[in-house]
Amino acid sequence: MVEQWDRQDDARRIGSRPKTVAEYYALEQPLLMPLPDEPFETGRVFTPRVDRYGQIPVRTNR
Template sequence: MVDAWDAADDARRIGTRTHTVGELFAIEQPLLAALPEEAFETGTWLGPRVDRYS
């Protein structure tokens, strides 16, 4: 379903802009930096301790 929504969003126009979302992304895409080769953690894992005082 997400892929279908993404494809449909490429044809959407924002306000009165002359280009669609997909066309504007095609212009911007070559200017984006490449993703890093190594994997990275996007969050922090916490192990909180809970007792009757907190």
């Protein structure tokens, strides 16, 4: 389903712009740097607990 959504988004136009999202990406792609060879973790796993107010503290946020 995600691949289908990607294809649909590629055909989308933003506002009244003359090109589709895919066409703009094709212009920008050669300017992008390659991904690094080493993996980089972009997320963290937390096991928060719900307090008596129904809030879940994660780091400094509730």
